[in-house]
Amino acid sequence: STEHPTSAHKAQGVGARVRRKEDARHLHGKGNFVADMSMPGLSEVAFLRSPLAHARIVGASIPDDIRVAVVLRGDMADSLDIVAESTLPTYQLSAQPPLASGKVRFVGEPMAMAFAPTRALAEDIVEQIQIDLDDLPVYANATTAEAATGTFVHDDWTSNLFMTLHADRDFDTWAAKADRVVKRTVDLSRQCMVPMEGKAVLAYWDFQADQLVVVSATQVPHMIRTILAECLKLPQDQVRVISPDVGGAFGYKCVLQQEELCIAWLAKTHKRPFRFIEDRREHLIAGANSREHSYDMTAYVDKRGKLLALDAVITIDGGAYSVWPFTAGLEPGQAIGNLPGPYDFRGYRCVTKCVATNKPGFVPYRGVARTGVCFAIELTMDAIAREVGREPWEVRKENLVPADAMPYVNVTNKHLDSGDYGASLAKAMEMLQFDQLRERQKAGEADGRLLGIGIATYTEQSAHGTSVFAAWGTPLIPGFDSATVRITPDGGLEMRVGVHSHGQGMETTFAQIAHEILGVDIARTKLIHGDTGQTPFSTGTYASRSMVMSGGAVSVACKKLAPRVLAIGAHLLGADLSAVSLADGRVVGPDGKSVSIGDVANAWYLRPHLLPADVDTGGLEVTAGYKPKVDTGAFTYATHAAVVAVDTDTGDVEILDYVVVEDCGTMINPMVVEGQTYGGIAQGIGTALYEETPYDENGQPLASTLADYVLPGAVEVPTIRMHHFETKSPHTEFGAKGMGEGGAIAPPAVIFNAVNDALRVIGAAEVTRTPLSPRRLLQAIEDGPGP
Ligand code: MCN
Ligand code: SMO
Incomplete structure (x- = not known):
């Protein structure tokens, strides 16, 4: 009787397409963010950040009257550096000090912090701190960093490589069977994340609990507790x-x-509240850097474009530090493992390097x-189609893992669990009305713009479990999760x-x-x-x-709770346990009489004298841990396809249509x-067309305001x-x-x-580097015939 679903629910x-419970408070401005909080005696913190990308710290001078409100690394002797460990071969550890010590390794690295009653006053103090720096050679990109000799980003290293990973699976055997070889190099530029709220953290000492309390805008509070306790040498x-x-x-x-770590240290040390709120400039120059990958792809194919073997060299600009806990191994590991995407082929060789440079550390x-591997393999798929003279969708259809091969273990040992990749592609083509589009394309647009059609199919490894994290070689990531569910005395959950x-x-x-x-009304949860x-x-x-x-843990916990609800309900109804069932939030007896979960809870908590001694005494609260039966990741997949119009005079790209066929x-x-997908696509359009944090050869970030760092807005994101x-x-x-x-x-x-499809008719070079600014697009036209 505890088996569900029942249609009544x-x-x-x-x-069910239920509206989000959380929206009301946000729409009414009632959310509670770190910056909204107030607390007596709160000090605001500002950071002095490095103006140079790579330099030795040779001295500091701080006026006496502000020294008490200033912190340098040397003042934090009781805090450890941040060290992200990994057991993967070739990995070189980077120790990231909470405030720079000895050297600075990127522009924007915190060198000192100051606190005051307001942020403005804290910034005034920061302006009076003088740190003397001696230039070191700057490694502003992966190429120069890899070629470095002598001086490295980290003094105790033997090269600027965080790590190098290798894969070779039957490459020579399969490559030898190929009729054609197709090569492409594609690059993704460095970019930021730009959430509406940047970093935000407030910490204080709770004397009653004798605890350091850190209120932080974080996705991972339990992991942050683990590492803060470790760095600050406090018991958890x-x-x-x-x-x-x-x-x-x-x-x-x-x-x-x-x-x-800095704010937590201040609160632990001074036993009073401190807060830091990142501003937009700090975010853009020193915070969130990602995506900077470069791919040299060589595909070995037969005459029809069937992929037999893939050879790739992937270079990742990892920035100066390895982030905790995922390490600089996260990107190379995911890239080398996920590059084959949704495709069925058997020969694979790949070298993936993550290079340390004088830029902010790479953040997921x-x-x-x-996003990078999809860009690389999908541009290569189109290149293959061109090489063998077939439609891109036909070549994909021929290469996708077929539905009848599921579950399928691919060339990098990913367990693709289920789905019909080909059907998602076919459906996307149908939604676009592909054949009609090709006709329209031939006829040409009235306004002279060029029409292009683009496709990509991908897998999204989700829900990585314990075994995956263990394979990544990163300790302190458990991989499982737990939930506690409790019915309240009045029947809420x-x-x-x-x-x-x-x-x-x-x-x-x-x-x-x-x-x-359980059938509890979601308004009561x-x-x-x-x-x-x-x-x-x-x-x-x-x-x-x-x-x-x-x-999953909520589900398992509720399933464990249900029999207890039934047991109590059966007593109240005077019925046999085997004769009652749960429906619509009520325990229903054989005669149709029922009691609500509220009645059950009321009896258990407040009127236990109504219950005989042998009722299940576990109570109405359950904690359950959960791991999927197989925890190598659940593989969602999707095909996205779009129609664009390219203006060859201005270099502007307009997305006319965008379709998604997804299976999660x-x-x-x-x-x-759908909301998640819309949001993700808006960000993906940013990566494709607008967002970039360029650096000059001195490692100076060139986009430090939202005037230079361009984000897509409502006008640029099409109906999807x-x-x-x-x-x-x-x-x-x-x-x-x-x-x-x-x-x-x-x-x-x-x-x-889609843009390359459009540009073909005028014999432009292929565009292969994100973001596709008008300048890059016009350059491709000027460069003329592509490969
Ligand atoms: N969901 C669902 N049915 C499924 C799968 C998911 O209804 N089969 C729902 C889930 O219940 C959840 C949402 O979709 O409400 C996303 O679920 P899931 O795929 O499990 O992802 P997570 O909840 O673990 O969220 C993390 C994911 C990541 S990794 C990033 S990055 C990202 C993303 O979520 N960051 C986001 N989406 C975001 N959305 C917002 N608004 N803000 C972010 O910071
Ligand atoms: S980048 Mo999402 O938090 O895995």
């Missing part, structure tokens, strides 16, 4: 990390940030390396999870899961999340894992899935048409797969393929 259960029970409302995170907030960004929802909608979607099993003091131990929110892992297994809330398949994952609760990053993976590949 469907209005709010799994699959003396550190509480709370993540309040967070204004977007996108990976930027799933790592330990230097400033978090929505999609992580998969509290769910406690250690992941954090910062826009994903989990306050609603987790309630839908509980509703599916409360998600308590992101507070180490109130939630079970957790890995945190990233890698599109929260629904599968924490949602069972959708818990299709409206949330979406279609869903729901192939259940065989491994997860309800067959759901994660999908929070997918939207951001394909747009650069789709848009570049």
Whole structure:
């Protein structure tokens, strides 16, 4: 009788398009962000940041009257540096000091901090600090950094390489069978994340609990507690990390940030409250850097364009430091493993290097390396199509892992669990009305612009589990998750999870899961999340894992709670346990009489004398841990396709149509899935067309305001048409797969393929570097015939 779903629950259960519970407070400006908080005696902190990209610190002078409000690394002797460990071969450790010590390694690196009652006063103090720097050779890009001899970004290193990974799977055998060889080099530029809220952290000492409390805009409060306790040498029970409302995170907030450690240190040391709020300039020059990958691709194909073997060299500009906990191994590891994407081929060789440069350390960004690998493999697919003279969709169809081969273990040992990749491609072509488009393209546009059609199909490994993190060689990432569910004495439901929802909608979607099993009205549910003091131990929110892992834990906990509700309800009804069932939030007896979960809770908590001694005494609270049956990741996939119009006079690209056919297994809330996809695509369009943090040869960032760093707005993001398949994952609760990053993976590949399709008729060079600014586009036209 505890088996669900029952159709009675469907209005709010799994699959329902329920509006997000959390929206009302945000729409009414009632959210509670770090910057909204006030506290008696709060000091605001400002950082003095390095003006040079690579230099030795040779001295400091600080006027006596401000010295008491200034902190240098030397004042923080009781704090450790941030060190992200990895057991992967060739990995060189970087020690990242909370404030620079000895050297500075990128422009914007914090060298000192100052505190005062207001940020403006703290900045005034910062202006009076003098740090003397002696220039060192600057490694402003991966090429110069790799060629360096003698002086490296880290003094104790033997080269500027964080690490090099190699793969070779039957490469020579398969390459030898090829009829044609197709080569392409593609590059993605460095960019930022630009969430509405940047870094934000407030810390204080709670004397009653005898605890350091760190309120931080983070995706991973439990992991942050682990590392803060370690760096500050406190027992974990003396550190509480709370993540309040967070204004977007996108990976930027799933790592330990230097400033978090600094503010926590101040609160621990002075036993009073301190806060830091990152401003936009700090974000753009010193905060979130990502995406800078370069791919040399060589595809070995037969006459029809069937891929037999792939040879790739991937170079990643990792910046100066390896982020905690994922390390500089995250991007190369994901790139080398995910490059084969959704394709079925057997020969693979790849070298992936992550090079240390004098730029901010690489931070995960929505999609992580998969945006880069999708760009590389999908531009290569189009190049293959051109080489063999077939339509790009035909060549893809021939290469995609076929549905009848599922589950399929690919050339890099990824366990692709389920789905029909080819069907997603076919559906996308149908939605675009591809044949008609080709006709229209031939006829030409009335306004003289060139029409282009682009496609990309990708897999999104989501919900990486314990075994995946173990293989990454990064300690301190558990991979599993837990949930506590508790029925309140009046029949409401509290769910406690250690992941954090910062826009994903989990306050609603987790309630839908509980509703599916217990039938509690979602208006009577409360998600308590992101507070180490109130939630079970957790890995945190990233890698599109929260629904599968924490949602899975909520499901398992509710399933354990249901029999207890039934047992009490059966007593109240005077019925046999075997004769009652749960429906619509009520325990229903054989005669149709029923009691509500509220009645059950009231009896258990407040009138226990009504219950006989043999009722299940576990109570109405359950904590359950959860791991999927197979934890190598649930593989969501999708095909994105677009039509663009290219203006060859101005270099402008307009997206006329954009379609998505995606399959994330069972959708818990299709409206949330669509919202996630829209948001991801908006960011992907930014990567494709607008966003870039360029650096000059001295390592100076050239985009430090939103006037230089261009973001897509409502005008640039087109209407997106979406279609869903729901192939259940065989491994997860309800067959759901994660999908929070997918939207951001394909747009650069789709848009570049579309533009290259458009430019072909005028014999332009191919465009291969993000973002596709008008200048780059016009340059491609000027450069003339491509390969
Ligand atoms: N969902 C669903 N059905 C599924 C899968 C997911 O209804 N089959 C819902 C989930 O319930 C959840 C949302 O979709 O509400 C995303 O779920 P999931 O794919 O599990 O991803 P996470 O919740 O772990 O979120 C992390 C993911 C990542 S890694 C980045 S980066 C990103 C993203 O989410 N950052 C975001 N989306 C974001 N959205 C917002 N608004 N803000 C961010 O910072
Ligand atoms: S970049 Mo998302 O937090 O994995």
